[in-house]
Amino acid sequence: MREMGRRSETTDHPFRGMACDDGGPAGRPWPVHAAHRESDLRTRPLVLITRSGQRDIVTAACPVALDLGLRPGMAAAHARALISDLDVRGADRTADAAWLNRLALHAVRHWTPTASACDADGLWLDLTGTTHLFGGEDRFCRGVLRFLDRLGFTARIAIAATPGAAHALARFGAHTVIILPPRSEAQAIADLPLAALRLATDTLATAGRFGLERIGDLYAMPRGPLAKRLGLKAVERLDQARGLVAEPIVPVAAFEEPRAERRLLEPVVTAEAINHVIGDLLADLVHDLQGRRLGLRTAVLTCQRVDGIDQRVAVGTARATRDAKHLARMFAMRLDRIDPGLGIEVMKLAAPRVEDVQPVALGSGLLNTQHTPDVAPLVDQLAGRAGEEALFRVSAIESDVPERAVRRMPPLATTAGWPAWRRPVRLLHQPEMLTNVVALLPDHPPRRFSWRGTPYRVSAGEGPERIHGEWWRSAREMWAVRDYFMVETGGGERFWLFRRGDGIDAPTGDLSWYLHGVFG
Amino acid sequence: MILQTALPSRLPAEHLAALRAQIAQVQAARGPVLPFGLLQIDTRLASGGLDGAALHEIAGASASWSDDAAATLFAAGLAARFAAVQGMTVLWALSRFDLYAPGLEQVGLGPGKVLYAQGRKDSEVLALAEDALRDGSLACVIAEVKAADQTATRRLQLAASDGQTPMLLYRRHRSRERSPLAQPSSAMTRWSIxxxxxxxxxxxxxGRGQWTIELVRQRGGNPFSLLVEACDDQGCLALPAAVADRATAPVGASIRAA
Incomplete structure (x- = not known):
């Protein structure tokens, strides 16, 4: 893979490191729990343990182990004593969290825009207005369960109007799928144990001492004494579950904007110091971009001053780039727009607009191919000086009317050429009317004419080239005709003239003559 | 004795070799040369063609539209030949855009080869051209200005030799009477078309158009004037038939002006 890569950087294998749900089949597989399935077959119970203080605690148990009486929360030694043939493994919380996050991202991409991981064992999905796309809530739940089953996960789903009720029903409900009708949360969770309210352990112990076991027990209690005994948090949780207090879900972002930040020990004022920090920020950002195979089109530098005022400088590039040197030069050109005031404390660099920059195959080097220079850095530099719209290319539009045949394009766009009819090098913005024209009708160039007060005598002419009006643009051009002539005057000047009308039918034009361009 | 005072010491061989190396170095620093392919022009130019890393000025002989168009096409044809290699780009900096790109394509400067930069005023156009020259990634830079003083042209000349990029400064007429080429300038050659x-x-x-091209001034050479046929679709000039058959004039670049 030595030949792959941008000229300035090397690259690894293009498909290595891609997650399998990003399209790379060679990535890590989804966690089909092979051990779990095996244990199911061989009926060897499996528990996961974790260290808590002085002892090991069982955090999870497989269905076989649950049937045998093992419960999460019991001591590992106890479990081992109960079952001799027990498969005990260590729990890996970070890997669990990683899989949950990945599932949340999958949900964001496929099911609903608002999704996030919840605690260590659940997912929030905000299904407002999305389930009809999957055929209703019931079919959606079955689809999700099937999807998770394929991956080797068992799951329980509850759909409710409040996150609190859904949380409680998913963990303590009687069925795998519970779809709660609106405004029935209070009744639905009334019989669930207090632990379903997401209360802290000591709060639960306190409630146990008061003899409160069910959520429904709390409904009748006055709120003041309840808050005094169980804490304000318990009241808030109760209100959240009943829908009296809003509880927003903070969704995971499917894409994180590349950004870098430097908090400075001392406020900086001088241009050299600011330049230095920009260089550091760019190094961080480029490293990030390189890892994610992105290039930036826009970079925004935010400088937080001591007095709390933000200074913002943005640069745009004509093509996605992650060349730190080039970006540093572009920022250096705009350095005079930063007013450091009494000093800059924090500098942040973000890339709000990024594009994929994949490795490109370079030439093999065997053939002596001419290296064509890249003009994109120059375009950025010139655009920084004169403005973005100052740089353009001109490309063809399929129109025969000369002034409509050209259009401006962005500086790195691909362009198309024109047919090889003879065309002038400079075109007047508006055709200028000629006077004292002497010409034979219908298809001869003029013999003499006056333009801007100067009389010209034509020595040779060529034409006509007939151009019809574009009736699909305006009704006035329905019958319009221009007959173009190229004429050379006695002094060697070459003009491009046209006559409105074909000289036979009156609706085609009034037979007036115009000068439209100059040939060299 | 008289001979000895006239030549006090004979130049040692190594001194001579050093001088030759110095000359070669200066010539190498001048960059590649683009010949016109016409003996009548190339033999009269001091470097045998247009210097590829220097400033050249072009202007219409008069303020009339047709001379202006002829000079534009002359510059475009030169740029097209500088950019003859596939993938090379020409920057055309100007302040008022009235070029008609299909006409430029017919002298070999297709739409994929030209990048236009429109400045607000002449000083900005010159700054754009200088940036582009120093970048060195372009085949040629053309700038259309009405006014450029000695300092500006000197800067452009230095930038062109730094970036090894040819610079064509197209000078438009400010008034009907005064030629823009009358002002002093640091250009290597100055053409009036x-x-x-x-x-x-x-x-x-x-038929094919004809131009009177006049080399008003060149460094290290004499001015001359010639009637040529206009650029073809590759940007090449030609001699009219009657002149093409005639033998080359014996006077060449050997006669140097001060």
Whole structure:
């Protein structure tokens, strides 16, 4: 893979490191729990343990182990004593969290825009207005369960109007799928144990001492004494579950904007110091971009001053780039727009607009191919000086009317050429009317004419080239005709003239003559 | 004795070799040379063609539209030949855009080869051209200005030799009387182009255009004036038939002006 890569950087294998749900089949597989399935077959119970203080605690148990009486929360030694043939493994919380996050991202991409991981064992999905796309809530739940089953996960789903009720029903409900009708949360969770309210352990112990076991027990209690005994948090949780207090879900972002930040020990004022920090920020950002195979089109530098005022400088590039040197030069050109005031404390660099920059195959080097220079850095530099719209290319539009045949394009766009009819090098913005024209009708160039007060005598002419009006643009051009002539005057000047009308039918034009361009 | 005072010491061989190396170095620093392919022009130019890393000025012989168009096409043809290699780009910096790109394509400067940069005023156009020259990634830079003083042209000349990029400064007429080439400038060559009546064809129609190109000034060479045929679709000039058959004039670049 030595030949792959941008000229300035090397690259690894293009498909290595891609997650399998990003399209790379060679990535890590989804966690089909092979051990779990095996244990199911061989009926060897499996528990996961974790260290808590002085002892090991069982955090999870497989269905076989649950049937045998093992419960999460019991001591590992106890479990081992109960079952001799027990498969005990260590729990890996970070890997669990990683899989949950990945599932949340999958949900964001496929099911609903608002999704996030919840605690260590659940997912929030905000299904407002999305389930009809999957055929209703019931079919959606079955689809999700099937999807998770394929991956080797068992799951329980509850759909409710409040996150609190859904949380409680998913963990303590009687069925795998519970779809709660609106405004029935209070009744639905009334019989669930207090632990379903997401209360802290000591709060639960306190409630146990008061003899409160069910959520429904709390409904009748006055709120003041309840808050005094169980804490304000318990009241808030109760209100959240009943829908009296809003509880927003903070969704995971499917894409994180590349950004870098430097908090400075001392406020900086001088241009050299600011330049230095920009260089550091760019190094961080480029490293990030390189890892994610992105290039930036826009970079925004935010400088937080001591007095709390933000200074913002943005640069745009004509093509996605992650060349730190080039970006540093572009920022250096705009350095005079930063007013450091009494000093800059924090500098942040973000890339709000990024594009994929994949490795490109370079030439093999065997053939002596001419290296064509890249003009994109120059375009950025010139655009920084004169403005973005100052740089353009001109490309063809399929129109025969000369002034409509050209259009401006962005500086790195691909362009198309024109047919090889003879065309002038400079075109007047508006055709200028000629006077004292002497010409034979219908298809001869003029013999003499006056333009801007100067009389010209034509020595040779060529034409006509007939151009019809574009009736699909305006009704006035329905019958319009221009007959173009190229004429050379006695002094060697070459003009491009046209006559409105074909000289036979009156609706085609009034037979007036115009000068439209100059040939060299 | 008289001979000895005239030549006090003979130049040692190594001194001579050092001088030769110095000359070669200066010539190498001048960059590649683009010949016109016409003996009548190339032999009269001091470097045998247009210096590829220097400033050249072009203007119409008069303020008339046709001379202006002829000079534009002359510059475009030169740029097209500088950018003849596939993938090379020409920057055309100007302040008022009235070029018609299909006409430029017909002298070999297709739309994929030209990048236009429109500045607000002449000083900005010159700054854009200088940036582009120093970048060195372009085949040629053309700038259209009305006014450029000695300092500006000196800067452009230095930038062109730094970036090894040819610079064509197209000077438009400010007033009807004064030629823009009358002002002093640091350009390597200064050209004045006028449209001339073309030879009449034996049939109806208009043939290839003809220009009177006048080299007003060149460094290390004499001025001259010549009647040529306009650029073809590759940007190459040609000699009219009557002149093409004639032998080359014996005077060449060997006669140098001070």
């Amino acid at each position: 006028a449209a001339a009546p073309s030879t009449t064809l034996p049939h109806a129609g208009i």
